[in-house]
Amino acid sequence: MGIINFQGKRTNQPEKKHEPILVSDHMSKNLITFKEDQSIEDVIDTLIKNKISGGPVVNEKNELIGIISEGDCMKQISESRYYNLPIDKNNTVGKAMIKQVETIDGNMNIFDAANKFLNSKRRRFPIVENGKLVGLISQKDVLKAAMQLKGNTWK
Known part of the structure; x- marks a missing residue:
């Protein structure tokens, strides 16, 4: 007696299309931004109150002109404490920012963005469209996007 196949007739099922998971779908859009003439003390207060590690610096046209981080603020504190002085009120974001x-790019695949994070050692990347700041993607945003997949393919 031969082997009987109980699977029945097989039909070609259409392949499911997987849309790329884009940076723009997971970026933060309600941003805390800083101005070039803000004091470092003001930035430190904002970073602490909002539990963030840095943020973009924009001009009056919302164009990205720099980025300020906890590390940049720490340099200012370190220099003033080295000379046993209070933080200089003239130390502004414009002097300390990168x-x-x-x-x-907001249209970049989230996994390509993850690779860019790994290669650059950055914690956040601003997203700019037509010269204007439109969002910010952080390493945590990439992790959240990856956790939302749950069983989808990783393409």
């Missing part, structure tokens, strides 16, 4: 800011 001006050469790497940005990321």
